[in-house]
Amino acid sequence: MASRDEIFEKVQETLVDALGVDDDEVTEEATLVDDLGAESIDFLDIVFRLEKNFGIKIPRGELFPENLAADASFVDDGKVTAEGIATLKEKMPHADIDSFANDPKVENIQSLFTVNMITNFVENKLNAG
16 A cells, blocks of 8 residues: 555656646645646546556546536536535545635635645545555
């Protein structure tokens, strides 16, 4: 079983390869979009590389849920509703939803996608497997 530090190092290496960033930029707190410059197409590449590097299968939408902000019942006046927050917690137990819930603006959703979130996801996936 890999330690959390070993998982982080492999996630870091994966993101350096996928995004062309320096390893010192890939900190646990770094966000994929704002800090590391990831674009939507990069998310597919990241999933592919994680699957390959860790020998795991990541079904579409499991790591990065799709179209949550497009669901009218989850968004009201530019903010994610309580129902939307509950759905995020259910779909993304590996993310820090509680911090997001303090300021649940739709444009802040991408702040959930951190290196730490990916490390948590992979750790949970490996422990479950």
